[in-house]
Amino acid sequence: METLEVIGQRAREAKTELLLLGQKKKTEALYAVAEALVIHADEILAGNRKDTDAARENGMSEGLLDRLTLTVARIEAMAEGLRKVAALPDPVGSVLSMEKRPNGLLIGKKRVPLGCVGIIYESRPNVTSDAFGLCFKTGNAVILRGGSDAIHSNTAIVSVLRNALASCGISADAVQLLTDTSRETATAFMKLNQYIDVLIPRGGAGLIASVVRNSTVPVIETGTGNCHIYVDKDADFAMALEIIDNAKTQRLGVCNACESLVIHSSVLEEFFPQLVARLTAKDVVIRADARARAVCPQCEAATEEDFGKEYLDRLISVKTVDSLEEAIAHINWYNTGHSEAVITENYDTAMRFLEEIDAAAVYVNASTRFTDGEEFGFGAEIGISTQKLHARGPMGLEALTTTKYIIFGQGQVRE
Amino acid sequence: METLEVIGQRAREAKTELLLLGQKKKTEALYAVAEALVIHADEILAGNRKDTDAARENGMSEGLLDRLTLTVARIEAMAEGLRKVAALPDPVGSVLSMEKRPNGLLIGKKRVPLGCVGIIYESRPNVTSDAFGLCFKTGNAVILRGGSDAIHSNTAIVSVLRNALASCGISADAVQLLTDTSRETATAFMKLNQYIDVLIPRGGAGLIASVVRNSTVPVIETGTGNCHIYVDKDADFAMALEIIDNAKTQRLGVCNACESLVIHSSVLEEFFPQLVARLTAKDVVIRADARARAVCPQCEAATEEDFGKEYLDRLISVKTVDSLEEAIAHINWYNTGHSEAVITENYDTAMRFLEEIDAAAVYVNASTRFTDGEEFGFGAEIGISTQKLHARGPMGLEALTTTKYIIFGQGQVRE
Numbered sequence: 001m002e003t004l005e006v007i008g009q010r011a012r013e014a015k016t017e018l019l020l021l022g023q024k025k026k027t028e029a030l031y032a033v034a035e036a037l038v039i040h041a042d043e044i045l046a047g048n049r050k051d052t053d054a055a056r057e058n059g060m061s062e063g064l065l066d067r068l069t070l071t072v073a074r075i076e077a078m079a080e081g082l083r084k085v086a087a088l089p090d091p092v093g094s095v096l097s098m099e100k101r102p103n104g105l106l107i108g109k110k111r112v113p114l115g116c117v118g119i120i121y122e123s124r125p126n127v128t129s130d131a132f133g134l135c136f137k138t139g140n141a142v143i144l145r146g147g148s149d150a151i152h153s154n155t156a157i158v159s160v161l162r163n164a165l166a167s168c169g170i171s172a173d174a175v176q177l178l179t180d181t182s183r184e185t186a187t188a189f190m191k192l193n194q195y196i197d198v199l200i201p202r203g204g205a206g207l208i209a210s211v212v213r214n215s216t217v218p219v220i221e222t223g224t225g226n227c228h229i230y231v232d233k234d235a236d237f238a239m240a241l242e243i244i245d246n247a248k249t250q251r252l253g254v255c256n257a258c259e260s261l262v263i264h265s266s267v268l269e270e271f272f273p274q275l276v277a278r279l280t281a282k283d284v285v286i287r288a289d290a291r292a293r294a295v296c297p298q299c300e301a302a303t304e305e306d307f308g309k310e311y312l313d314r315l316i317s318v319k320t321v322d323s324l325e326e327a328i329a330h331i332n333w334y335n336t337g338h339s340e341a342v343i344t345e346n347y348d349t350a351m352r353f354l355e356e357i358d359a360a361a362v363y364v365n366a367s368t369r370f371t372d373g374e375e376f377g378f379g380a381e382i383g384i385s386t387q388k389l390h391a392r393g394p395m396g397l398e399a400l401t402t403t404k405y406i407i408f409g410q411g412q413v414r415e
Numbered sequence: 416m417e418t419l420e421v422i423g424q425r426a427r428e429a430k431t432e433l434l435l436l437g438q439k440k441k442t443e444a445l446y447a448v449a450e451a452l453v454i455h456a457d458e459i460l461a462g463n464r465k466d467t468d469a470a471r472e473n474g475m476s477e478g479l480l481d482r483l484t485l486t487v488a489r490i491e492a493m494a495e496g497l498r499k500v501a502a503l504p505d506p507v508g509s510v511l512s513m514e515k516r517p518n519g520l521l522i523g524k525k526r527v528p529l530g531c532v533g534i535i536y537e538s539r540p541n542v543t544s545d546a547f548g549l550c551f552k553t554g555n556a557v558i559l560r561g562g563s564d565a566i567h568s569n570t571a572i573v574s575v576l577r578n579a580l581a582s583c584g585i586s587a588d589a590v591q592l593l594t595d596t597s598r599e600t601a602t603a604f605m606k607l608n609q610y611i612d613v614l615i616p617r618g619g620a621g622l623i624a625s626v627v628r629n630s631t632v633p634v635i636e637t638g639t640g641n642c643h644i645y646v647d648k649d650a651d652f653a654m655a656l657e658i659i660d661n662a663k664t665q666r667l668g669v670c671n672a673c674e675s676l677v678i679h680s681s682v683l684e685e686f687f688p689q690l691v692a693r694l695t696a697k698d699v700v701i702r703a704d705a706r707a708r709a710v711c712p713q714c715e716a717a718t719e720e721d722f723g724k725e726y727l728d729r730l731i732s733v734k735t736v737d738s739l740e741e742a743i744a745h746i747n748w749y750n751t752g753h754s755e756a757v758i759t760e761n762y763d764t765a766m767r768f769l770e771e772i773d774a775a776a777v778y779v780n781a782s783t784r785f786t787d788g789e790e791f792g793f794g795a796e797i798g799i800s801t802q803k804l805h806a807r808g809p810m811g812l813e814a815l816t817t818t819k820y821i822i823f824g825q826g827q828v829r830e
Contacts, residue, residue, distance in 0.1 A: 250829055356431070356435065360819060366824025366826070370822065370829055375516070377514060389612075389817070390804040392820075402803040403808075405775060407781055411658065412781040413662075
């Protein structure tokens with residue numbers, strides 16, 4: 001395979017071309033690439049079959065195998081994703097502000113592509129076309145590093161993407177795949193500061209931690225969500241039951257699912273048995289602290305570790321508190337900066353919770369499951385940032401852009 | 416000294432308090448702290464004298480010694496800096512947008528403090544109060560790690576800051592200083608992800624590179640500027656001479672000074688001798704490529720290395736090009752993403768240069784020296800970002816904030 005240096009150099013050349021491509025040409029290309037995915041579905045399925053055969057031989061679990069497997073319908077969904085991104089407004093090129101300074105300089109702030117984006121992800125091959133679509137729409141070259149499990153699928157998909165771009169007269173190097181999936185190459189990739197402007201890891205907590213630890217390229221941390229719901233003393237119980245049920249069980253393996261409950265002690269006796277009934281009916285195992293177990297002894301005992309855990313499973317932890325202050329302190333200590341909700345009819349409680357909780361998304365009386373680019377109205381999502389720099393919360397197209405200052409002078413010099 | 420863990424924990428507690436302090440209280444505290452610096456100038460000067468005595472013994476150069484030395488006037492300037500920041504509008508708490516979604520959820524994006532900021536800097540002790548002022552104004556706790564050369568100055572300044580805060584009834588831990596200036600502690604500090612939200616290095620290229628290489632905390636890279644001026648074939652020569660003279664010689668050791676010239680071959684013979692006369696009269700040494708030296712043989716020969724160099728000195732490199740494309744390619748290859756200017760009367764050239772140059776600030780017909788928070792109208796500056804994430808170009812108070820989504824629901828759950 002090519003050295004990372006060569007791949008980086010190609011991306012650098014492609015990004016210059018992409019910057020000048022223009023909105024119309026980018027949109028046309030995205031529709032053409034979507035069409036190509038459908039036309040070449042057989043080749044993609046053939047690649048995917050090699051991966052799934054190998055995965056089965058290696059004893060991959062059913063859940064992971066399902067994420068890895070492509071079908072005609074899933075390829076059509078990938079194409080539809082590209083068409084949807086093609087139809088979104090292009091954020092690149094707008095001037096966000098322009099001010100005249102006392103010396104006559106006109107200083108504008110213009111939205112521009114980041115340049116070259118690196119994406120490191122795991123076994124889901126649909127990320128390959130999704131990430132390409134979002135990066136291409138925003139004028140960025142992208143270098144993809146997928147998992148070794150999906151290497152044949154990704155190679156086939158990227159080959160279709162590249163050929164389709166070339167057919168549109170656009171540099172195929174707008175999207176490149178690292179075919180060497182060794183750990184050494186991944187680590188070297190994370191230090192390619194000269195060529196890569198930002199790295200976005202998409203996957204489990206282990207992958208993200210590894211990228212944060214090893215990368216010298218700026219990283220946008222996505223992902224893990226130990227999301228809390230706090231049932232206040234002034235909660236509407238019926239609403240609390242609906243929201244907790246939804247946030248815990250509507251989909252289990254997602255980062256915006258609720259993993260931890262905090263309950264005010266004054267409502268524990270009345271509310272908690274109702275909640276236990278509702279959740280156990282859906283096979284959710286409840287791990288509660290001693291005070292909650294005194295009310296419902298059928299619950300398992302929660303350990304310190306449970307309060308900090310993202311289960312991604314039919315499990316939830318329960319902590320009892322005596323005040324809003326204690327609830328906020330508990331959540332700010334254990335949360336991962338993702339999504340937190342309060343259920344209350346009390347105005348002051350709602351406003352204080354919104355003000356004091358430190359997370360990307362803070363809710364009053366709604367399910368944490370809404371933290372999502374689609375639900376927030378962004379039309380697309382490259383991930384959910386749990387860090388504070390650059391982008392926080394669901395990231396749409398704008399998160400893949402930066403700004404530059406453009407300054408119009410008439411010979412000004414500094415005194 | 417306390418362990419980093421303890422320092423981090425204290426900052427975490429302080430940041431919660433700062434979040435709730437409110438604009439009025441923060442402003443009053445900044446004025447009180449400014450006053451305290453002036454009142455306790457003697458203690459600060461005594462600490463500073465220990466540092467300068469030691470520095471002299473160790474043979475520190477005059478330039479560095481000057482940066483390290485405090486005077487009553489310099490302490491008054493530090494206080495005045497705090498008063499200026501106190502008077503600026505507080506960016507924290509504004510809701511930047513709020514949209515109603517089809518399901519009735521009201522989703523707002525609110526500006527909030529980053530939380531805890533780490534600053535790693537070198538010998539100038541005035542950075543200590545400047546950085547505190549900007550972080551405090553934006554509701555952030557700050558942990559400072561200054562150079563060992565300035566340890567007694569920094570200890571004295573931070574002691575004044577902390578006592579003044581305590582007198583206002585505010586946690587002194589809003590500002591903490593690492594008194595252990597060992598390399599090991601610095602490296603551990605750069606990995607304190609649990610407590611620090613962002614690290615900002617302020618200093619030379621070596622310091623910044625070390626932070627980028629070692630930090631697992633998100634970094635805002637500031638600093639190095641290999642700034643170019645391109646003299647186009649359609650340049651106004653008189654304007655070009657004024658701007659280049661200003662950008663090179665008005666102040667030498669700053670990141671927005673011009674270090675590299677690019678000249679269109681068609682104006683080389685007429686323009687370059689005028690430029691050489693102007694710059695050599697100011698003792699600037701010119702390192703030019705072969706084509707430029709054919710016109711002015713008195714120039715030194717430029718090597719490849721010169722084109723990439725930030726001299727911070729009376730030196731400038733010259734590259735001859737045959738087209739705008741070649742000029743843009745040269746600048747995009749060698750620049751550090753700081754500030755680049757074109758001198759031209761040609762509309763198309765100006766617009767293409769603004770569009771295609773990849774840098775934080777791109778100028779037409781003005782000196783690169785304007786890239787500065789004060790000059791851009793931000794009222795204060797924590798540094799100039801040369802990276803693309805979060806903030807690019809001069810960073811004012813807003814760069815020390817992030818956003819969070821606040822969501823007002825009425826029991827919404829996800830379908």
